[in-house]
Amino acid sequence: ATKKLVVLGSVNADHILQVESFPRPGETVSGHGYRVVPGGKGANQAVAAGRLGADVSLIACVGDDDFGKRMINAFVKDGVQTGAVTTIPNTPTGIAIIYVDANGENSIGISAEANAHLLPELVEPHLSLLNSAHTLLMQLETPLITVEIMAKAAHLANKVVILNPAPARPLPDSLLANVTIITPNETETEILTGITVKTEEDAHKAANVFHAKGVDKVVITLGAGGAFVSDESGTRIITGFTVSPTDTTAAGDVFNGALATALLENKTMNDAVLFAHAAAAISVTRLGAQPSIPTRKEVEDFFVKE
Ligand code: RIB
């Protein structure tokens, strides 16, 4: 039987504007390519898993606006089960205001809106989803208390708990103790371990801080530098693919959704990270969060070309 994935997290309407360079305080810049596209870290990770072929359910909240309705239909088309997506009355769907510059870098402001309603009492009726699941994947764009409770429940039930600790914030040790695989970038690693990751040795030290707090496997994403992995097989850097960036928004989300998908297929950690690198690389060449997420076929074709 296919192993099931549950993703818990945010849904956002991403308002994107492409600019030559980011506006500085007091400055107005002219942009182009304004559009509103599906985003939010939880939704992006679930959609990545869905397009890549995982059996995935999303636990999330949307608003009772047009965008929320549109999202539920879009999830279904992308193979994401929406039985645990709750529509919050009189509330807008979460939003992100995103500038993308000429280098493909972004600058993002978010407002939680409906995502703030993803509280323990709302999630409780969906706890049974965990029973039949193998892996729970979460991020930090929804209330932390719910992430803590879900991690605990999943860990107690011997499920794999993957935490992508984004956006960056300090976390209690009690949460980390229930995490099987943590996937921070360099900034998040520094905030969580106090170690600035400049060298492989730094990454090794930071991974040991996570291990000491009870995290089994550590995957530190290094942007263009690939990923540093520390698990029962030891430590190594798994190099990524070089692409010319259009928009790096959601690259981390695609990486996480793809990593979870590949691990559920019993790929080794090395192969799963490579698969995730490929999916993320494709997404970086395209504009927008969910519009940039590749299908399974696109990732497989990418490997043939490489
Ligand atoms: O990780 C990318 C996501 O972060 C965007 O889709 C935006 O919604 C913000 O939440």
Ligand code: NA
């Ligand atoms: Na992209």
